[in-house]
Amino acid sequence: MEREGNDCVVGDTSLTASPFDGEASILRSTLLLYHVGEVTLTFHSDRLSWKLVEPLDNDVSTCLGIKYFSKVATGIKLSDIYAVELNDHGSIHISSLSPATECLFLGQDIKMYSFTVHGFIRSKTQPSQCILVEYTFGHKNLPRCQMWVNQLNASLKHEIGRPKNLLVFVHPRSGKGNGCRTWEAVAPIFSRAKVKTKVIVTERAGEAFDVMSSITNVELNSFDGVVAVGGDGFFNEILNGFLSPRFKAPYPPTPSDFVHLAKYNGDSLVLDEDEIVDGTSIRNEDQFPLIPSPKQSGSRISNSNSEDKAAEFPVPNEWFRFGIIPAGSTDAIVICTTGTRDPITSALLIVLGKRVHLDIAQVVRWKRTPTSEVEPNVRYAASFSGYGFYGDVITESEKYRWMGPKRYDYAGTMVFLKHRSYEAEITYVESDETNLTSKRDHEGNLLRAIRSPHKSEKCICRINCKVCNEKPNHASLGVCSLTPHLNSEETRWARSKGRFLSVGAAVISCRNEKAPDGLVADAHLSDGFLHLILIRDCPHASYLWHLTQLTRRGGSPLNYKFVEHHKTPAFTFTSSGNESVWNVDGEIFQAHQLSAQVFRGLVCMFASGPEV
Ligand SMILES: Nc1ncnc2c1ncn2[C@@H]1O[C@H](COP(=O)(O)OP(=O)(O)OP(=O)(O)O)[C@@H](O)[C@H]1O
DSSP states (O other), X not given: OOOTTOOEEOOTTSOEEOTTTSOEESEEEEEEETTTEEEEEEEETTEEEEEESSOOBTTEEEETTEEEEOOSOSEEEGGGEEEEEEOTTOOEEGGGSOHHHHHHTTTOOOEEEEEEEEEEEEOSSSTTOEEEEEEEEEESOHHHHHHHHHHHHHHHHTSTTOOSEEEEXXXXXXTTTOHHHHHHHHHHHHHHTTOEXXXXXXXXXXXXXXXXXXXXXXXXXXXXXXXXXXXXHXXXXXXXXXXXXXXXXXXXXXXXXXXXXXXXXXXXXXXXXXXXXXXXXXXGOSSOTTSOOGGGOOOSSOOXXXXXXXXXXXXXXXXXXXXXXXXXXXXXXXXXXXXXXXXXXXXXXXXXXXXXXXXXXXXXXXXXXXXXXXXXXXXXXXXXEEEEHHHHHHHHHHTXXXXXXXXXXXXXXXXXXXXXXXXXXXXXXXXTTOBOSEEEOTTSOEEEOSSOOOGGGOOXXXXXXXXXXXXXXXXXXXXXXXXXXXXXXXXXEEEEEEEEEEEEEESSOOOOSSSTTOSSTTOOSSSSOEEEEEEEOOOHHHHXXXXXXXXXXXXXXXXXXXXXXXEESEEEEEEESSOOOEEETTEEEOOSEEXXXXXXXXXXXXXXXXXX
């Protein structure tokens, strides 16, 4: 049933007032909204809205005396639409419609053409989660449907920031081994949104690193971003492959009395603190099979050539973004950046072209090579680097990878029972916000902090976070803009020395399903600070209490005398005595001595921050 005369296509110069709200509309037609009824569909520049032709009485429509309840939406913002498609079956039989709609056709068997608008709505119970919605509109006239599709698609093209071409890495064995299935579940969102994807399913650890570090700048420039279908460790590998050859920055600062322990036998250390990192040393990592040597590289993407040397790929790069489709065991980075652990939400945030900046820690290990030269070894971390308990858990858990995500619980229990502590010295740059929980008095006793922020005073990072939005201007300030808390005239260093159960540096809150508020509830995605958490040796029961607090929503895991919490842009670590390893974003990094700093908002993610 067609109502001729109710359609109008309005050009730019002769916009027609919408009958609903007086706003200028671009397009208006009477169409059939499947499962609802006949509607007047109106497109304003930023919104598609519809209204039932038959007036509703309290959301109830009546047809032939039968009442139908209409609880559907009455519109969708253009920014929440990710695809509009003309349905290729061409026409449908009225018999496949809902009873309410069939009533409109009085049972006639009429063929219709249709198009579907794909978008999302936020879950009412979990606001960070996006739920797919689709609205199918029908009309007997094919050109009319085509006109709507063309108009809406033309408008979607003007939506800012949406990607067109992505490089996707899938880790098939991530988490419970669901990497491929997870990608298959979200791939239709990309194809509907007409986002081209080059998909690489990894066959071994280190492959994504190789591809990312050897891909030419010309080819990388052809992508709008890279997507990891996997866990935190997999994302870390991709991040390191991206940054290592491209990001040029000084090494982290160290205090004037920082002695590189590799400097024994009176050799002088040849490193200059201002020396530029090219990061290629990561490729020579000798102890970790995950980061292979260049010879192993079986890259499925072309290698450098002379044309590429001329092509630039600036880092930081505002356009190029990273996405994570969660398929791992912990997925802390995706939880912190999207507020949820949901592949559909992640895929939608990617195709809709969302953007949030993320701080990245540069962790530099100082180590003597077989030729007796001291060599820095650079790793980048997006979520957490930890030593002692955290390093021991990751080492132990690798033995039980076959258990899947449960291996962390098992390994955690084993390591907890052993209750090992490690002798170390940590120095950190003080800032006005540095000492947050515990402080040592001059007699060496641990005092409960007086400056610990009360819970209600904590500024939690969320969508449009004010703290993160004060982002530095990378273009005008160069690399200095990445270390805003290190650029003051005088850097003040503080020191903690003793036996520690763990030493950790959180870049972000590290929320995950086991720790709903994360390790540091008020950490920000992009404030240019690391949260240094030092857990001094303490009785077993006290440590258990700290760990238990971590698992509680609203818990206070840092509010103990044996816990030091320092908000700092840089720190150094030197171990003495028996050693653990570092756990960098869930990957092992063996370092006896290291220095670290954080770069504010170094990379952009396809996300918008958590909706907390
Ligand atoms: N095809 C592969 N086979 C084996 N290992 C791989 C493969 N592809 C990648 N890897 C390695 O597996 C490691 C762990 O991957 P990932 O982070 O996805 O899983 P996870 O450890 O289960 O999750 P999470 O890091 O969230 O706890 C990564 O460091 C990556 O190098």
